[in-house]
Amino acid sequence: MGIISRGFGGRRRESSPDLPPGQYLTHDFPVLSAGPTPRIPLDRWQFSIITETGEKHTWNWDEFTALPADEFTVDIHCVTKWSKLGTTWKGVSLDTLMADVESAADYAMAHSFGGYTTNVPVEDLLDGKAWVAYEFDGEPLHPEHGGPARLLIPHLYFWKSAKWVNGLRMMPEDEPGFWEAAGYHMYGDPWSEQRYHGD
Amino acid sequence: MELDGNALAGDLREVFAGDLTAAVFTCAGCGHAGAVATLRVFQPAPGLVGRCPSCEDVVLRLVRTPDRVFLCLSGATRLELSLDGE
Ligand SMILES: [Zn+2]
Numbered sequence: 340m341g342i343i344s345r346g347f348g349g350r351r352r353e354s355s356p357d358l359p360p361g362q363y364l365t366h367d368f369p370v371l372s373a374g375p376t377p378r379i380p381l382d383r384w385q386f387s388i389i390t391e392t393g394e395k396h397t398w399n400w401d402e403f404t405a406l407p408a409d410e411f412t413v414d415i416h417c418v419t420k421w422s423k424l425g426t427t428w429k430g431v432s433l434d435t436l437m438a439d440v441e442s443a444a445d446y447a448m449a450h451s452f453g454g455y456t457t458n459v460p461v462e463d464l465l466d467g468k469a470w471v472a473y474e475f476d477g478e479p480l481h482p483e484h485g486g487p488a489r490l491l492i493p494h495l496y497f498w499k500s501a502k503w504v505n506g507l508r509m510m511p512e513d514e515p516g517f518w519e520a521a522g523y524h525m526y527g528d529p530w531s532e533q534r535y536h537g538d
Numbered sequence: 539m540e541l542d543g544n545a546l547a548g549d550l551r552e553v554f555a556g557d558l559t560a561a562v563f564t565c566a567g568c569g570h571a572g573a574v575a576t577l578r579v580f581q582p583a584p585g586l587v588g589r590c591p592s593c594e595d596v597v598l599r600l601v602r603t604p605d606r607v608f609l610c611l612s613g614a615t616r617l618e619l620s621l622d623g624e
Pocket of ligand 1 (some may be wrong): 566592593594595
């Protein structure tokens, strides 16, 4: 417990226009994990979107990696206060994955291998703001960082970028995911420091 | 007779004042019962996650903020505390 409180409180703020309030810059890539790292063989990997009417769209690894992919460079901000600027990824935009999905839902619950969940408004997934990423720095995404593939929503705190993601469930109403149910903010905007419930 | 939650004050003080690592949880996932001290705890993470040693389901989550603590016990159907010997 002491480690957590030191990690949250002990660092001095650095100033950079790209650094949200309360964050410090790091050049390594810390690994945060709420459980054992799942190792998912690519022939058993799949990603599904399930709509509010129960319609299911599924991609296996070959189908997923055959989709048009973006290479993009973004800043990431972890709620434990580190930020990493200029990270380079390759992944499939949620606009591409949602193109043929008929849904009027305003929210989605991201689900992962291993049971992790996190809730996101649908508008934060679209218009080039989110990806299912499978390469980091030109290499296949390492399991410790969420490989084979993770959600990437860089404009929200990094707990929303679910590692080992395997699907989205569309939801008419917002519901809390794994950390949101335990006291973290439902939305998680780093620029407004929406860390915890009530912030 | 119906009372409000203030009627729980004494009993809850007994539950939350002691060393809870000796308390016995029952896992909501698989029914396994064991001491809180036997949970598999994962960090670093945005909080502490205690997983069942039998099925790996999440039994408890604990999140500290600068001025609050959140304890989420939705993965446990109950906690059992011994009153003797303390
Ligand atoms: Zn269990």
